[in-house]
Amino acid sequence: MRLETAIGKLRGSGHKLTPQRLTILEAVAEEQHQSMADIRNRCPRVGMVTVYRTLNLLSELGIIRRIELGDGPRYELATGCHHHLICEGCGNVVEFERCPLDRERLPEAQGFEVSSHSLEIYGLCSACR
Amino acid sequence: MRLETAIGKLRGSGHKLTPQRLTILEAVAEEQHQSMADIRNRCPRVGMVTVYRTLNLLSELGIIRRIELGDGPRYELATGCHHHLICEGCGNVVEFERCPLDRERLPEAQGFEVSSHSLEIYGLCSACR
DNA sequence: ATGTAGATGAAATAAATTTTCAATTAGTTG
DNA sequence: CAACTAATTGAAAATTTATTTCATCTACAT
Numbered sequence: 001m002r003l004e005t006a007i008g009k010l011r012g013s014g015h016k017l018t019p020q021r022l023t024i025l026e027a028v029a030e031e032q033h034q035s036m037a038d039i040r041n042r043c044p045r046v047g048m049v050t051v052y053r054t055l056n057l058l059s060e061l062g063i064i065r066r067i068e069l070g071d072g073p074r075y076e077l078a079t080g081c082h083h084h085l086i087c088e089g090c091g092n093v094v095e096f097e098r099c100p101l102d103r104e105r106l107p108e109a110q111g112f113e114v115s116s117h118s119l120e121i122y123g124l125c126s127a128c129r
Numbered sequence: 130m131r132l133e134t135a136i137g138k139l140r141g142s143g144h145k146l147t148p149q150r151l152t153i154l155e156a157v158a159e160e161q162h163q164s165m166a167d168i169r170n171r172c173p174r175v176g177m178v179t180v181y182r183t184l185n186l187l188s189e190l191g192i193i194r195r196i197e198l199g200d201g202p203r204y205e206l207a208t209g210c211h212h213h214l215i216c217e218g219c220g221n222v223v224e225f226e227r228c229p230l231d232r233e234r235l236p237e238a239q240g241f242e243v244s245s246h247s248l249e250i251y252g253l254c255s256a257c258r
Numbered sequence: 259a260t261g262t263a264g265a266t267g268a269a270a271t272a273a274a275t276t277t278t279c280a281a282t283t284a285g286t287t288g
Numbered sequence: 289c290a291a292c293t294a295a296t297t298g299a300a301a302a303t304t305t306a307t308t309t310c311a312t313c314t315a316c317a318t
Contacts, residue, residue: 016284016295047298052275059199062217065251068197078251085241088191096236101248105229111255112214118249119230122194122207126240145264145315176267181306
C-alpha cells in the first residue's frame with residue numbers, strides 16, 4: 001500500500017489528517033517491522049500518547065499491522081505480502097520478497113476472502129549453524 | 130512438538146523440570162495461541178513472576194513462541210507449522226492445517242536452515258463480508 | 259539421605275500503555 | 289476567509305504489564 005492509499009483510507013473513514021498522523025504513517029512506511037522505539041525516534045516531536053493512539057487507530061483501520069518477530073511489538077504497513085526469516089540463534093530478522101505461498105492451497109474455499117498475509121520462518125542463519 | 134520433546138529440550142539444556150514449568154508447558158500446549166490471561170487462568174497456583182520467567186525461558190529455548198494476532202502477545206508451542214486466518218472485520222482467528230507453503234520457493238538457498246514457520250493470513254471471514 | 263545450584267514467589271521496582279481533561283486545530287460552513 | 293465545531297493533541301495521572309531483588313525452597317545429582 002502506498003502512503004497515498006493509506007491517507008485515503010484514513011480520511012475516507014472520517015478521520016482528520018494531522019501532521020502527527022502523517023509523520024507516524026511515514027515513519028511506519030519508511031522501513032519494514034519498525035519497533036516502538038524506531039517510530040518514536042522518527043517522530044521526536046509527536047507526543048507518546050499520540051503515537052500509541054495513532055498506531056492503534058491505524059491498526060483498527062487495517063492500514064498498519066502489529067507483528068511479533070521475537071522481541072516486542074513491531075509495526076508494518078498492511079500491504080499484501082510480508083515474509084520474514086527469523087534466526088533462532090541470534091534473533092536477526094531479514095525479509096525476503098519472493099512469496100512462497102501456493103495460492104491454490106489457500107483456504108479461500110471456507111468463504112474467507114484473503115487480502116494479505118505475514119509469514120515468519122524460523123530457523124538458523126548461516127552464521128549460527 | 131509433543132510435550133515430551135519439550136521436556137527433553139528443557140532438561141537437555143540444563144534446566145530443572147519443576148511442577149510449575151510443567152503446568153505452564155501443559156497450558157501452552159493445550160490449545161493454540163494462548164494469551165497471558167489464558168495461561169494464568171490455567172496455572173492459578175503458579176506465581177505471576179514464574180509465569181513470565183518461564184515463558185521467556187521457553188521462548189529462548191525455542192520450545193514455545195510468541196506471536197501476534199491482533200490483540201496482545203500470545204504463545205504457542207514452536208511446532209513446525211502454524212497457520213492462522215485473521216478476520217480484519219471481527220478480529221476472529223481460526224487455524225487451518227493444510228500448509229500452503231511451497232517448499233521449493235523457501236529461501237534455503239541463502240544458507241538459512243528452516244525449522245518451522247507461522248503464517249498469518251488477513252482478510253474477511255464469510256460473516257463479515 | 260544430603261548438598262547445592264537452580265527455581266520460586268512476595269514485594270518492590272521499572273517499563274509500557276491507557277485514561278483524563280484542558281487547550282489546540284483540521285476541515286467544514288456561512 | 290473568518291468563524292465554528294467536532295476531532296485531536298499532549299501533559300499528568302492512572303493503570304497495566306513485566307522485571308528485579310532476595311530470602312526461602314526444591315529438583316536432582318551424588
